[in-house]
Amino acid sequence: MNTDFSAWAVARQSRFEEVLRDVLPQPEIAPQRLHQAMRYAVLDGGKRVRPLLAFAAGELAAAEVERVNIVAAAVELIHAYSLVHDDMPCMDDDVLRRGKPTCHVQYDEATALLVGDSLQSLAFQLLVEHRLSDGPQQQLAMIKLLAVASGSRGMAGGQAIDLDSVGKSLSLPELEFMHIHKTGALIRAAVLLGAQCGHVSAEQLAKLDHYGKCVGLAFQVVDDVLDAEADTATLGKTAGKDEDNDKPTYVSLLGVVAAREMVKNLHAEALDSLVDFGDAGQRLRELADFIVLRKF
């Protein structure tokens, strides 16, 4: 990772943490325990990949920072809610997330359920109570994008397919279909919403969408490789869960070597879709490198 990119990312991560602290309900407001648990589940955690993608796309599109802050926060709240629910005993039953006890372990299951539900409502509240674009029609279209990316034909739908796939052998296209929904939908939404806070043509948006699709899928394949190879300490969450859960992954389907090859190809394709943007695409290029090279 070059130092320039590293400084860029750290500055945005740190600014974004302040944004999250502001938009989340303050811990002393009733119901306090719920609000504290919401903050626990969201703050001080993760690499904020989706927000960074939104910031990079926003800068490419010369968007106002205040607008991108809001869409990045909304996407991250949706992501955080999905982690809280995903970690619950009836789903992945995980006790460790981002190096901390998961929300239902730290609080309790009922609270974790309500934390996820409330984070989702808050994401949509943010998108309607702030100005995100010059015209309100465009803003409604942006909110629709996040609603679809989150719902049964997006992220939650991908998780449902994931559930149904336990113990089954999926084909490569089926696995891809699952991940394009489960992880990809929200990553694409982050890129597109960041860009739509500024000014891009329909053609440019289509290229950014393809970039988002490639890095979203690469992100998942990298995750599968890391899960198969890394230990729990490095990963910050319980390693080897996929194999334990008998879940189909790119590694179980292709083996580690071919999975790494797939990442390389997706990486190249992501960079390809940025060619026409020239220098303005630099941060998105670096983010593609960052996502792909994380631990390889």
Next chain:
Amino acid sequence: MNTDFSAWAVARQSRFEEVLRDVLPQPEIAPQRLHQAMRYAVLDGGKRVRPLLAFAAGELAAAEVERVNIVAAAVELIHAYSLVHDDMPCMDDDVLRRGKPTCHVQYDEATALLVGDSLQSLAFQLLVEHRLSDGPQQQLAMIKLLAVASGSRGMAGGQAIDLDSVGKSLSLPELEFMHIHKTGALIRAAVLLGAQCGHVSAEQLAKLDHYGKCVGLAFQVVDDVLDAEADTATLGKTAGKDEDNDKPTYVSLLGVVAAREMVKNLHAEALDSLVDFGDAGQRLRELADFIVLRKF
């Protein structure tokens, strides 16, 4: 219940069922099991009190039916998601709802979790992809109203307070605070959103809000009385749960007689806030009667 009102309600319930069938993802679209479970959780159930309130308020405000259909559906999807999550083992652990096995019993817990999550996303998707008002700014304000009513300072927050109250003795104001959030927020939203699909003044809206607050609270007190008195067959859900769960209710706090008295007063106050509307407020008056007199 007078026959005129009964015919009005039945016609709208039946039309609304078609609306829900249309807006819910079709069962043959992937992920099929999730979509089937979403339909199971929403269709063929309940008295549709919130949609009826939205329809009555919409008719009072001369709103287009197509717009009110959408806000009524969004409110009902939020309500349905809250029931699915509320029934789960980590919350109320209920097996029966609207006379049918609850969603997690009929499917499984993980699916029920995703059903609730997806229904919430769908509610917001509906509100952004349809035209609800003449101006998009007003539409954004309407969506904010539902987001706030659903989240940690609305319905989900009320449920969190409810959780924290198990085994505690609440004061009457504390119990009221809980129910104004847990049940009241969404009922008020139904009335206000129905009216805002048409044309009402700020003063009229404030009166409708007060009406919604009164019937929302009355609804909960009636529920408490019914839970204490009715048997499971009449109720369509497991009776006596509140006492079993050691939850504070209006009956445990006031006794049945004073709880009924409170309902009477709220009923009168609800009707009072409609005085200025004349004949146009008739359906809302009848709905207040309906909510209060359900099984008394």
